[in-house]
Amino acid sequence: MLSQSSAAVVTATLPAVQAHGETITSRFYQRMFKAHPELLNIFNKGHQATGEQPAALAASVVAYAEHLTGGGDDRSWELILSRIAHKHASLGITATQYTIVGRHLLAAVGEVLGEAVTAEVAAAWDEVYWLLACELIAREARLYTQAGVGEAGSVWRDWQVVECIQETADVVSFRLVPADGGPLPTFTPGQYVSVAVDLDGGRRQQIRQYSLSGRPGSTHWQITVKRVRATGDAPEGAVSTFLHEQVTAGDTLRLSPPFGEVNAVGDEGPLLLVSAGIGLTPAMSALHHLATTETGREVVLVHADRSAADHARRHELPDLAEQLPNLSVLLWYEEAAGEAVDGLKAEVTAGRVDPSRIPLPAGAHIHLCGPVPFMYQVRAELLRRGVSKDRIGYDVFGPGMLHD
Ligand SMILES: Cc1cc2nc3c(=O)[nH]c(=O)nc-3n(C[C@H](O)[C@H](O)[C@H](O)COP(=O)(O)OP(=O)(O)OC[C@H]3O[C@@H](n4cnc5c(N)ncnc54)[C@H](O)[C@@H]3O)c2cc1C
Ligand code: HEM
CATH class of the missing domain: 3.40.50.80 (Nucleotide-binding domain of ferredoxin-NADP reductase (FNR) module)
Incomplete structure (x- = not known):
């Protein structure tokens, strides 16, 4: 729970943070990537260019502050937290990275709002950030345990492509088995895996999510990927194009375990x-x-x-x-x-x-x-x-x- 003194400060400053939310997060990403260029390997470059990711992050921090100060409904907040935690887990986000994000996010708030950010205001938003971060870190730790990813373990495992099926002109299915011959984790329809690929001759890693499109319990996993074509000023999709053009049977792909909060089949009934x-x-x-x-x-x-x-x-x-x-x-x-x-x-x-x-x-x-x-x-x-x-x-x- 937010302390009473911070709650009053957050309520008073929420409109200003809300109004500048996207400027703050854009500034935050610039600062963070300058100090930690290695993080560019886990963020989606396209989302940075189109502003989708800054918008999602800003919206969730503001929504959480509202939630802590008595607004919003708990159910929708529960869904948001669950969705972010599953996405983060599929990317292998670590607790240490929350310190980096927190430091640069709060510095960006100071840069954008200037003198309005007194020590008291900074402390109140620091509290909001860490309440949210702790919720997410705890959920992600549980997800890692459930997925069998040990402490400090990596989410990435090598999978061998055993078959590529050209489904339509723009869609290919990849069938995959663990490269080490080990067992296939189970999953629920609606869950996805993250796929990490090395682009630009290995100089840059990019990660995307793909829903598992086959049957749980099968002898292989299947993902079905649509190639994102260039249109107008928008370039072709980086990872889908790579998968379509560069990946063939016998190749190896790095995949995360299955994550995702959505169960596409529901419990029972129609x-x-x-x-x-x-x-x-x-x-x-x-x-x-x-x-x-x-x-x-x-x-x-x-x-x-x-x-x-x-x-x-x-x-x-x-x-x-x-x-x-x-x-x-x-x-x-x-x-x-x-x-x-x-x-x-x-x-x-x-x-x-x-x-x-x-x-x-x-x-x-x-x-x-x-x-x-x-x-x-x-x-x-x-x-x-x-x-x-x-x-x-x-x-x-x-x-x-x-x-x-
Ligand atoms: C949970 C989940 C499940 C998914 N399941 C599937 C699935 O089953 N099958 C599937 O095909 N996809 C799936 N996706 C989508 C997939 O993860 C990728 O987003 C998709 O393949 C596009 O990735 P890309 O790297 O090819 O494109 P990106 O490079 O990420 O580009 C995406 C868009 O941004 C635009 N863009 C990039 N850079 C710029 C720029 N500088 N300026 C302007 N515009 C730019 C591109 O033109 C393109 O339209 C899923 C996503 C999620 C989150
Ligand atoms: C309290 C802190 C954080 C919040 C509120 C937050 C919020 C979010 C949200 C809302 C999304 C989009 C989820 C979706 O709808 O798919 C997201 C995705 C993501 N987050 Fe976080 N996040 C936090 C911390 C971190 C940390 C510490 C890292 C690692 C450095 C990180 C890396 C990512 C990445 C790589 C994505 C996917 C990016 C993309 O697809 O462009 N986040 N986060």
């Missing part, structure tokens, strides 16, 4: 999976999992894609439908008139998803994954139909979360 584009990866894992564990489960799969040709792994659907007799499939393809999938009883519609036509089995657990505007649109319709927020799980393939 399941509604709504995905768009490459957002199909958690849903594919969920379907393969249920096809061997709960074949009688009522499942509705709604998937939106640009065209049938862009819809990765659609050829797996007929077999899945055979194994899951209570599976209904609704597909929306933007660019083509409805196109059937051989051997699959599916409703195929041309155009963008019409959320009002998404079937909603009573009491269903719902999982969404796709571009953020798509998820907002679908979630708004589901909420309008009376679904409670806690029945809607979702994965965002970037920093941040859905807000109310």
Whole structure:
């Protein structure tokens, strides 16, 4: 809990910190990377360029200060903490690094707000930072223990690529086994791994997350990666392009254990999976999992894609439908008139998803994954139909979360 004296100072200075939140975190990153260039290897260079990561960090510190001073609701805060801790654990963040971040973050607050930051104000925000840091460090320590990552151990393990499957023009699946021949950790559909690759001839490491897109308990892991093409001023994606162009069967990749707070299959009862584009990866894992564990489960799969040709792994659907007799499939393809999938009883519609036509089995657990505007649109319709927020799980393939 925040001390009473700090709570008053934080409440009084919250609006100023809120107003300058992103300037503070941008300044913080500049300072920190100058003092610790080695940290550039764990942060996403693209997110720094687009400002997405500074925005996510600023938002979470301000939200926590609000929470400590009596604002916000506990449930949404619990979700935020859990999401950050899982992401950090997948990156192998250490307790020592929190000291570095804390030092530079608080120095940046001083630089941006100037004289307004008296010793009392600095001490109050230091307290906020460390309360948040301690929460996260404790959660991350638990996650490391659960994943079998020992104290001071690295999260990284070498995996051998045993197969690369070109799913569509822009999507490749990689099948992987542990390079040391050891056992495969189990995971829940919806969980992801971090993949670390060396770019620029080994001068720079970059890490990205990829959902495990195969069946838990299988003899290999599978990730399914969409190549991010250059558009306008935005360059091609660094890691997805590397994976597509440079990685072939027999190569080794560094992977973290599985992490992620989202369970795409829910506990029991009907399941509604709504995905768009490459957002199909958690849903594919969920379907393969249920096809061997709960074949009688009522499942509705709604998937939106640009065209049938862009819809990765659609050829797996007929077999899945055979194994899951209570599976209904609704597909929306933007660019083509409805196109059937051989051997699959599916409703195929041309155009963008019409959320009002998404079937909603009573009491269903719902999982969404796709571009953020798509998820907002679908979630708004589901909420309008009376679904409670806690029945809607979702994965965002970037920093941040859905807000109310
Ligand atoms: C939990 C989770 C699960 C995920 N699962 C999957 C999955 O199953 N499959 C999958 O394909 N992806 C998945 N992703 C997304 C994946 O992690 C990567 O974000 C994605 O592959 C793009 O990475 P990249 O290195 O290729 O692109 P980046 O280099 O990170 O670029 C991302 C975007 O930023 C833009 N950008 C970069 N630099 C600049 C700049 N200087 N100026 C302007 N714009 C810039 C790029 O043009 C691009 O549009 C997941 C993400 C998360 C968080
Ligand atoms: C109290 C301190 C911290 C807070 C509040 C915080 C907050 C966040 C948030 C909100 C995200 C985005 C999560 C998501 O939605 O995916 C994130 C990601 C990340 N954090 Fe932290 N963080 C803290 C400490 C640290 C530390 C100590 C490090 C290591 C130096 C670190 C490194 C990272 C990295 C590398 C990412 C992913 C970056 C990316 O994808 O661009 N964080 N953090």
